[in-house]
Amino acid sequence: GEDVEQSLFLSVREGDSSVINCTYTDSSSTYLYWYKQEPGAGLQLLTYIFSNMDMKQDQRLTVLLNKKDKHLSLRIADTQTGDSAIYFCAETKTGGFKTIFGAGTRLFVKA
Amino acid sequence: KAGVTQTPRYLIKTRGQQVTLSCSPISGHRSVSWYQQTPGQGLQFLFEYFSETQRNKGNFPGRFSGRQFSNSRSEMNVSTLELGDSALYLCASSLESGHSPLHFGNGTRLTVT
Numbered sequence: 687g688e689d690v691e692q693s694l695f696l697s698v699r700e701g702d703s704s705v706i707n708c709t710y711t712d713s714s715s716t717y718l719y720w721y722k723q724e725p726g727a728g729l730q731l732l733t734y735i736f737s738n739m740d741m742k743q744d745q746r747l748t749v750l751l752n753k754k755d756k757h758l759s760l761r762i763a764d765t766q767t768g769d770s771a772i773y774f775c776a777e778t779k780t781g782g783f784k785t786i787f788g789a790g791t792r793l794f795v796k797a
Numbered sequence: 798k799a800g801v802t803q804t805p806r807y808l809i810k811t812r813g814q815q816v817t818l819s820c821s822p823i824s825g826h827r828s829v830s831w832y833q834q835t836p837g838q839g840l841q842f843l844f845e846y847f848s849e850t851q852r853n854k855g856n857f858p859g860r861f862s863g864r865q866f867s868n869s870r871s872e873m874n875v876s877t878l879e880l881g882d883s884a885l886y887l888c889a890s891s892l893e894s895g896h897s898p899l900h901f902g903n904g905t906r907l908t909v910t
Binding site for chain 1: 898
């Protein structure tokens with residue numbers, strides 16, 4: 687199968703860390719992505735990780751990949767109100783010419 | 798570099814009509830993918846084009862079609878519109894689909910009445 691699953695909602699307080707989780711089913715996926723969507727806009731690429739990596743850090747963002755469990759997570763440190771958005775996990779197989787997206791996790795940041 | 802440009806931004810059509818949506822990819826990107834986004838179904842893959850060839854197609858009826866031109870610009874067409882076709886249609890470009898990330902436009906919001 688090619689389903690990507692995410693929890694639908696996450697609520698955090700401003701300044702706390704947010705952790706958004708994702709599971710995927712296709713072990714042959716080679717690229718895994720996190721996108722952010724704000725109201726009325728398209729999807730903005732936040733970060734991505736190759737399947738031969740375990741972790742990637744980019745400023746406030748940390749991506750962890752557990753290939754054994756097919757689990758991907760995105761940690762946002764010091765979450766701000768501007769981080770409120772929908773976050774999508776996505777996977778692509780090499781040569782698949784298709785990227786599959788999860789349903790998205792809506793992040794609420796309380797001031 | 799300019800981002801992915803989609804036109805028009807909003808469209809209102811009635812059932813039975815047809816519609817054409819346009820997408821200009823980032824300069825140098827040769828792959829263009831189309832997605833339909835609805836609250837109930839999320840992001841659904843429509844098709845992907847590279848060098849004017851459709852390389853992959855999602856599970857949509859034949860009313861949905863697309864094409865890519867030699868300058869990598871792409872269009873998608875929906876014929877005999879149905880109410881359920883109301884959605885945000887997103888175009889994304891990449892250097893090479895499957896090997897590089899997708900970069901999205903802001904989408905075309907289609908409303909079918």
